[in-house]
Amino acid sequence: MDSLPPQFIEIVETVRDVYVRQFSEFVGGLSEDTHIVEPVLLDAEGAFAVEGPLNLPYRADFAILETGELAMFTAEKSVGFEAFSFPVGATQIVISPFHWDSALVRVTGKWDEHSSRLFEEWYRSAFGDDDATDNLAIRNVVHFVSDPEISQSGYTFPADLGTSPASTLGELLLALLGNTPERIEIGT
Helix, strand or coil: CCCCCHHHHHHHHHHHHHHHHHHHHHHHCCCCCCEEECCECECCCCCECEECCCCEECECCEEECCCCCEECCCCCCCCCCCCEEEEECCEEEEECCCCCCCEEEEEECCCCHHHHHHHHHHHHHHHCCCCCCCCCCCCCCCCEECCCEECCCEEEEEEECCCCCCHHHHHHHHHHHCCCCCEEEECC
């Protein structure tokens, strides 16, 4: 994230830390005998369940072992800040208030094979694997990103950044910049 301005880095770290602190406190009250934190969803054959044209896997916030129910955590506190923008090369970046577990990303630019490859490579790296031995461990991974909804002017997708490090959002920006869009917006 060295090429991104300090204001961006500070906001992203704060938004992530506020969310992950609350998530950690919540899962700290769960029992390993009754819950799994950040499970990868699997298909009937035990492989990662995938969806959409990009075949992306996804995670739940936690699962209840007795019922198999997948559940989502909702943070009570969030970070408010004034929207700001900055250029990176020819691309204007706009950051508005967002939630770490439901960040809306809008890109004004083309979605093509190159965009798709960069997006998928970022996601698979940020998603991680499923080698955890502790049901309650925080895995520092992304939970879900939908396939982009493509329009005439660009594409949009929501991202649940889960417990991934703050640098994950900077890495997403850098991946999206690889196709030189006119504008990238994160937030509402």
